Structures are given as structure tokens and as C-alpha cells.
Amino acid sequence: xxxxxxxxxxxxxxxxxxxxxxxxxxxxxxxxxxxxxxxxxxxxxxxxxxxxxxxxxxxxxxxxxxxxxxxxxxxxxxxxxxxxxxxxxxxxxxxxxxxxxxxxxxxxxxxxxxxxxxxxxxxxxxxxxxxxxxxxxxxxxxxxxxxxxxxxxxxxxxxxxxxxxxxxxxxxxxxxxxxxxxxxxxxxxxxxxxxxxxxxxxxxxxxxxxxxxxxxxxxxxxxxxxxxxxxxxxxxxxxxxxxxxxxxxxxxxxxxxxxxxxxxxxxxxxxxxxxxxxxxxxxxxxxxxxxxxxxx
Amino acid sequence: xxxxxxxxxxxxxxxxxxxxxxxxxxxxxxxxxxxxxxxxxxxxxxxxxxxxxxxxxxxxxxxxxxxxxxxxxxxxxxxxxxxxxxxxxxxxxxxxxxxxxxxxxxxxxxxxxxxxxxxxxxxxxxxxxxxxxxxxxxxxxxxxxxxxxxxxxxxxxxxxxxxxxxxxxxxxxxxxxxxxxxxxxxxxxxxxxxxxxxxxxxxxxxxxxxxxxxxxxxxxxxxxxxxxxxxxxxxxxxxxxxxxxxxxxxxxxxxxxxxxxxxxxxxxxxxxxxxxxxxxxxxxxxxxxxxxxxxxxxxxxxxxxxxx
Numbered sequence: 001x002x003x004x005x006x007x008x009x010x011x012x013x014x015x016x017x018x019x020x021x022x023x024x025x026x027x028x029x030x031x032x033x034x035x036x037x038x039x040x041x042x043x044x045x046x047x048x049x050x051x052x053x054x055x056x057x058x059x060x061x062x063x064x065x066x067x068x069x070x071x072x073x074x075x076x077x078x079x080x081x082x083x084x085x086x087x088x089x090x091x092x093x094x095x096x097x098x099x100x101x102x103x104x105x106x107x108x109x110x111x112x113x114x115x116x117x118x119x120x121x122x123x124x125x126x127x128x129x130x131x132x133x134x135x136x137x138x139x140x141x142x143x144x145x146x147x148x149x150x151x152x153x154x155x156x157x158x159x160x161x162x163x164x165x166x167x168x169x170x171x172x173x174x175x176x177x178x179x180x181x182x183x184x185x186x187x188x189x190x191x192x193x194x195x196x197x198x199x200x201x202x203x204x205x206x207x208x209x210x211x212x213x214x215x216x217x218x219x220x221x222x223x224x225x226x227x228x229x230x231x232x233x234x235x236x237x238x239x240x241x242x243x244x245x246x247x248x249x250x251x252x253x254x255x256x257x258x259x260x261x262x263x264x265x266x267x268x269x270x271x272x273x274x275x276x277x278x279x280x281x282x283x284x285x286x287x288x289x290x291x292x293x294x295x296x
Numbered sequence: 297x298x299x300x301x302x303x304x305x306x307x308x309x310x311x312x313x314x315x316x317x318x319x320x321x322x323x324x325x326x327x328x329x330x331x332x333x334x335x336x337x338x339x340x341x342x343x344x345x346x347x348x349x350x351x352x353x354x355x356x357x358x359x360x361x362x363x364x365x366x367x368x369x370x371x372x373x374x375x376x377x378x379x380x381x382x383x384x385x386x387x388x389x390x391x392x393x394x395x396x397x398x399x400x401x402x403x404x405x406x407x408x409x410x411x412x413x414x415x416x417x418x419x420x421x422x423x424x425x426x427x428x429x430x431x432x433x434x435x436x437x438x439x440x441x442x443x444x445x446x447x448x449x450x451x452x453x454x455x456x457x458x459x460x461x462x463x464x465x466x467x468x469x470x471x472x473x474x475x476x477x478x479x480x481x482x483x484x485x486x487x488x489x490x491x492x493x494x495x496x497x498x499x500x501x502x503x504x505x506x507x508x509x510x511x512x513x514x515x516x517x518x519x520x521x522x523x524x525x526x527x528x529x530x531x532x533x534x535x536x537x538x539x540x541x542x543x544x545x546x547x548x549x550x551x552x553x554x555x556x557x558x559x560x561x562x563x564x565x566x567x568x569x570x571x572x573x574x575x576x577x578x579x580x581x582x583x584x585x586x587x588x589x590x591x592x593x594x595x596x597x598x599x600x601x602x603x604x
Contacts, residue, residue, distance in 0.1 A: 131307070132314030135584050137538030139545070140576045143564060145322045147572065229439035236441040236546060238565050249441060256445045256550060263449055270442040278437035285433070 020214070020290040030286035036279035043087055044094035053084035055246055067264070076251070076265035077258050086268045089248045092241055093276060096162050097228040103166025104173055104227075105220050111170070112177020112216075117185060117204055127178070133171045139233060141168045146239045156245040161234055165227045176219045180212035187211075214291040218284050225280030232273050248273040300595050308588050315580050316369065319573070320362050369581065374574035377563070383574035386559055393466060394548070394555030398540050400468070400475035402533060405483040410529070413490025414517065420495060428491075432484035440481060440543045444550040447477050461552040474551040481543045482536040489532055493525040500524075527598045534590030541579050 024030045043050055058080035065075045073082035115126040142164050149160035184190065185208055193207050234240030235249025242250070248269040255266035368374060374383035416425040451473055452460035462470035497503065498521060506516045544557035552558070556575065563571035 128310065129314070132311050132318065135311045135315035135587075136318060136580055137541055137583055139542030140538075140579055141319065141322065143560075143572060144319055144576055147564065147569070148322065225437070229441075232439055233441050233542070233546060237549075237561060252441050252445060256448075259445065259449045260453060263454075266445055266449060270446055274438050274442045277439060278434065281437050282433065 017214075020287070023290040024286060027286045027290065029282050030290075033279045033282035033286060036275060037283060040090055040276050040279065041094065043090040045091075047084075047088045047091065050087045051081075051084045053081040055080060055084040055088040056244075057081070057084075073268045074262065074264040076262070077254060082265050082268050085246055085251060086248070086272050088246045089251060089269060089272065090276070092158055092245055092247050093228050093231060093273070096158060096165065096231040096241075097224050097280075099162045100165035100169065100227045100231075101220055101224045103163065104170035104223060105216075107166070108170035108173030108177055109216070111174035113181055113204060113209070115174070116178040116181025116212075117200070117208065119182075123178075126174075130171050130174055133168070136168075138168055138230065142230065142234060143237070143239060146234055150239060150242070156243040157235075157239075157241045158245060161231055161240045164234075165230055169223060169227060169230075173216065173219045173223060177212060177216050180215050181208055184208045184211045215288070218288040218291065221280055221284035221287060225277040225284070228280070229273070229277050297595065301592060304588065304591055304595075308584060312581070312584055313366075315584065316366060316577060317362060319577055319580060320365055365577075369577055374578055375570045377571035377574070378566070378568040379571075383571060383578075386571070387556065387575070387578060390554065390556045390559050393464075393471075393553055394544060394557060396466075396468075397471055397475055397478065397548070397553065397555060398537075398544065400471055401478035401482075401540060402536075404476055405479035405486055405536075406529070406533070408479070409483050409486035409490050410522075410526070413487045414494050414522070414525075416487075417491045417494035417498065418517070425491075428487065432487055435480050436484045438480065440477075440546045443480055444474075444477050444543075444547050447473060448550055463552065464554050466553060471553070474547050474553060477551075478540060478543050478547050481539050482532075486529055486532055486536070490525065490529050493528050494521055497521045497525050527594065530597065531590055531594050534587040537586050538583055541583065 058078040060078065062075045067074045073086065076082050076085070111126055111130065115123040145168065146157075146160050146164040149163060150157045185203075190203060190207050193203055198207070231240055232247065232249030232252065235242075235247045236253040238253070240249055241247040251269040252266060252273070255262075255269070259266050372384055374387065376382055377386065412428055416422070416428045419425055448460060451458050458473040459470045462474060503516060503521060506520045511520075541557070544555065545561050546557070547553070548555045548557035549561045556579070560572065560575045562568075563575065
């Protein structure tokens with residue numbers, strides 16, 4: 001740690017989070033990822049900030065027209081504004097990504113805490129269950145589950161995809177939580193708290209959980225990126241979002257049929273999707289580096 | 297070694313029943329009327345319904361039905377698709393091209409990952425190392441739905457270096473671009489693991505001893521370091537197979553390769569439930585078996601694993 005850093009905070013020593021934030025502020029990757037994510041979140045919340053065109057205003061007569069003043073990415077097969085459609089596509093990607101990650105986060109937290117803290121037969125059962133879940137590749141399980149959940153033709157599939165990815169994607173998170181809980185529970189301060197009469201609940205939520213959260217948050221950040229990519233893949237296959245939902249996966253799937261005529265409708269949703277996933281993976285990488293004391 | 301194999305086989309049995317049970321439960325969880333789904337929009341008489349219920353054991357309870365499903369899987373009867381073809385026959389038709397594609401992908405990924413991983417571990421902090429880090433980050437972030445159509449557009453159509461699609465009897469040349477696309481899914485992690493593991497082994501005592509004996513750099517790296525560094529990379533290949541299977545569905549669709557993934561894609565699109573479940577079940581079993589083999593191989597290569 002540099003001398004100036006010590007001078008900045010003469011009174012109170014920084015905690016782990018403070019140290020991490022101190023490192024993060026200097027990381028270019030972190031700022032790049034943060035800026036990208038803020039822009040994408042704005043796009044998801046208020047797409048009309050970025051475009052005044054209506055993504056559903058499609059006129060067949062301008063099919064595959066090139067870029068014009070209003071529509072900077074041109075028009076797709078249906079004659080929709082590619083730029084407007086791409087901007088509006090951010091919303092469901094973020095909704096599905098965030099909520100699927102939340103579901104997976106809660107399940108992973110419960111499994112990880114229970115298996116790590118109580119150990120014994122409970123750990124054995126839960127860990128075997130996680131092994132079994134890992135025996136099913138994510139997308140294959142998702143194909144079966146999403147197909148069943150989205151059987152209702154009236155739904156746009158957002159609920160089905162979110163639940164599917166949430167229910168299938170928590171295993172890595174649970175494993176990470178379990179191992180950090182096991183590491184934390186053998187620390188002296190936990191033994192001290194237990195001797196002072198702290199109950200299991202207090203030990204878990206006041207002492208062990210806060211000290212196990214860092215790596216968990218990193219895993220969830222990366223999982224968010226993976227979930228966004230999986231949503232696009234499921235939508236591409238035709239079991240993700242559907243109906244009137246605007247999604248990058250659907251846009252890419254539609255555009256693959258016409259790439260000889262027009263490349264724009266394929267390229268732009270692809271670029272936005274890849275940048276979004278990249279932003280979350282970079283954020284996860286940067287936060288991991290900041291929280292890892294070995295790298296200091 | 298024997299005890300390890302027995303333990304691993306017992307685990308495999310548990311995982312097999314668990315994983316197939318989950319797949320089966322998932323597919324029956326929200327099912328409303330499979331008979332109506334089977335006959336489609338047409339009306340159905342009571343006697344037809346009774347005959348179908350009898351034939352598919354639909355009157356039995358969930359666990360009995362699961363038992364019939366497992367029995368089918370173990371005896372090679374994976375069900376019949378809605379087009380009235382046996383799933384087993386469709387698989388037999390489809391797997392050779394998928395196997396060729398995935399073996400090519402694994403070879404491409406492993407070659408690039410090991411070569412680039414070793415070089416960047418030796419020259420840590422160099423331009424090459426930093427460039428590889430950036431490239432792997434970008435490749436990691438590219439979902440298969442982005443990389444497959446874009447590669448087809450750029451290398452197939454715009455530049456014209458590769459054939460745009462591969463058909464039924466695709467040559468190795470036609471499969472090269474799709475295999476490279478598939479390889480991109482796994483190359484980044486493999487490269488990073490190779491780099492980390494070579495970098496760690498370079499600091500080991502036995503490397504210093506080898507150098508002190510006067511061995512050439514090539515022999516130290518190529519024989520001493522590489523043999524120990526590749527062990528973790530081998531386990532990755534088993535895990536990566538899951539990513540390859542998922543990737544093959546999109547890749548085969550985009551490049552029009554009539555393999556397992558392409559059939560699965562068509563099954564999803566035509567709402568062919570039995571086909572999808574049959575294919576997914578077989579892929580899950582392949583995944584489990586390959587991981588078992590990889591784990592046994594791992595134990596054979598690294599004696600420490602057997603005595604944990």
C-alpha cells in the first residue's frame with residue numbers, strides 16, 4: 001500500500017471493502033466497465049433517451065434500406081429501424097439477466113451457507129445434489145425447462161427464461177459460497193463470537209456472511225453476463241423471448257437468414273450483446289482483482 | 297487406483313440417476329396434456345386416448361414413468377420423434393458429422409491454448425502476454441450466437457476464405473470454420489489455465505534442477521514443465537464438452553451442418569417434444585461418460601488425485 005494512501009486515512013483503518021475500493025478507483029478496466037454498464041442500464045430504463053424512433057414502426061417498403069439520417073444502422077427485413085430495435089432490446093436482456101441472477105444468487109446463497117456452515121451429512125447431501133446439477137450442461141437443461149415453462153402462447157417468454165436461468169445457474173455460486181463459508185467459519189473471530197454466546201443466526205449473518213460476500217459478488221457479476229448471453233442464445237433457438245418482445249437474440253436469429261443482402265441487422269445487435277456481456281465480465285474481473293489480497 | 301475407480305463409478309451412478317431424473321422431472325413439471333400434444337389439433341376419441349395412455353404408460357405414477365424412461369435409455373430406446381422416426385436412428389445418422397466437428401474443435405482449441413499459453417507464461421508481462429489477455433477476455437465475452445453468424449459473414453461471405461455452409465457430407469475443409477467457431481467457446485479458459493499452470497511450474501524446484509543439469513530450454517519446457525502443466529488442462533476438456541454441445545446447436549444451425557445440434561434445433565422449432573427430450577438425455581449421458589473417462593485419465597496421470 002502506498003504512503004499517500006496511509007496519509008489519506010490517518011484515523012480509521014480501512015476494511016477489506018475500503019481497500020478494494022481504493023484499488024478499484026485506479027483500475028481502468030473497472031471504469032470502462034462501469035461506464036458501459038451505466039449506459040446500458042440507462043438504455044434499458046429509458047430507451048427513448050437514445051432514440052426517438054419507434055422500434056415497432058416497420059414499413060416493408062424500406063426493407064433492408066441502408067443507413068439514413070434518422071436510422072443510422074439502416075432497416076431490417078421487416079423494414080424496422082435497426083438502431084431503435086437494438087436500443088429497445090437492452091431492456092429485456094437486463095431484466096432477464098438481473099432477475100435470473102437474483103434467483104440464482106438467493107438459491108446459491110442458501111445452499112452455500114447451509115452446506116458450508118452446518119457441514120456433516122447436510123453438506124454431503126447438498127454437495128451431491130450440486131454435483132448432479134453440474135451433470136446437466138446449462139443450455140441443455142434450459143432447453144427442456146424453458147420449453148415447458150413457455151408453453152403458454154400468450155406469454156412473451158420473459159418469465160419463463162428468467163426462472164429457467166435462475167433455477168439452473170446457481171451451482172457455481174453455491175460452490176463458491178460454500179468454500180468461503182468454510183474458510184471463514186474456522187477463523188478465530190468466529191470462535192470468539194461463539195464463546196461470547198452468539199447463536200448460529202448471529203454467527204452466520206453478522207460474522208461469516210459479510211466476510212464471505214466478496215468472492216460471491218464476483219461470481220454473480222460474471223453470472224449476470226453469462227445469463228444475458230444465455231437469454232440471447234435461448235431466444236435465438238426459439239425458446240427464449242418471443243411474441244412482441246424485442247430481444248437481441250431474436251434480432252440476430254432473424255438476421256442470419258439475410259446476411260447476403262444486409263449485414264447491419266446482424267452486426268449491431270451482436271455488437272451490443274457482446275459489449276454488454278464483456279462489460280459485466282470485465283467488472284467481475286476488476287472486482288476480483290481488487291478483493292484478492294494475494295495480488296496486492 | 298482400484299478404490300478410486302470404484303468410488304468414481306459409484307458417484308457416476310448417482311449422478312446418472314440424479315441428472316436423468318432432473319431432466320425427466322423438468323419435462324413433466326408443467327406438462328398439461330401429452331396426448332393432445334401428440335395428436336396435434338385433431339379431435340381424439342376416448343378409445344384412441346385409452347390406447348395411447350396404455351402405450352405410453354401415462355396412467356402410471358411419476359416414478360413408474362421415470363422407470364420406463366430409464367429402461368429405454370439403458371436399452372438404447374430413446375423414444376420416437378413426432379415425425380415417427382426413432383430418435384436412436386436419427387442420432388445414428390447425425391452423430392458422425394458432430395463427432396468430427398467437435399474433435400476438430402477440441403484439437404484447434406487445445407493447440408492454440410497450449411502454444412499461446414506456454415509462450416505467454418514464459419514471457420509474462422510482454423506485449424504478447426498482454427495481447428493474449430485482452431484477446432481471451434474479448435473471446436470469453438462473445439456468445440456463440442454472436443461469433444457464429446459474424447464469422448460466417450466475415451470469413452465466409454465478405455472475405456470468401458472459407459465455404460459459407462457445410463452440407464451433409466462435409467469435407468474437413470468445409471468444417472474448418474465452424475470448428476474454429478466452436479473452438480472459440482473453450483479456447484480462452486484453456487489458454488488461461490495453461491498460462492497459470494505453466495507459470496507456476498516454471499518456479500518449481502525440479503525446473504531449476506533440470507536447468508542446472510544443463511538441459512536445453514526446449515527440453516525443460518517441452519518435457520518437464522509441459523507434462524506437469526497439462527494435467528489441469530485435460531480436466532477442462534471434459535467440462536468444456538458441455539459448452540461444446542450447447543455451442544454445436546447454434547453452430548450447426550448457422551452453418552447448416554445436419555448433425556446432432558441441427559436436429560435438436562429443428563426439434564425445438566417444430567415443437568417436437570419427444571425428439572428434444574431424447575436428444576438432450578443422450579447428450580447428458582455422453583457428457584457424464586466423457587467426464588468419467590477424463591477423471592480416470594486424470595487419476596492415471598496424477599497420482600496425488602487417487603489418495604485425496
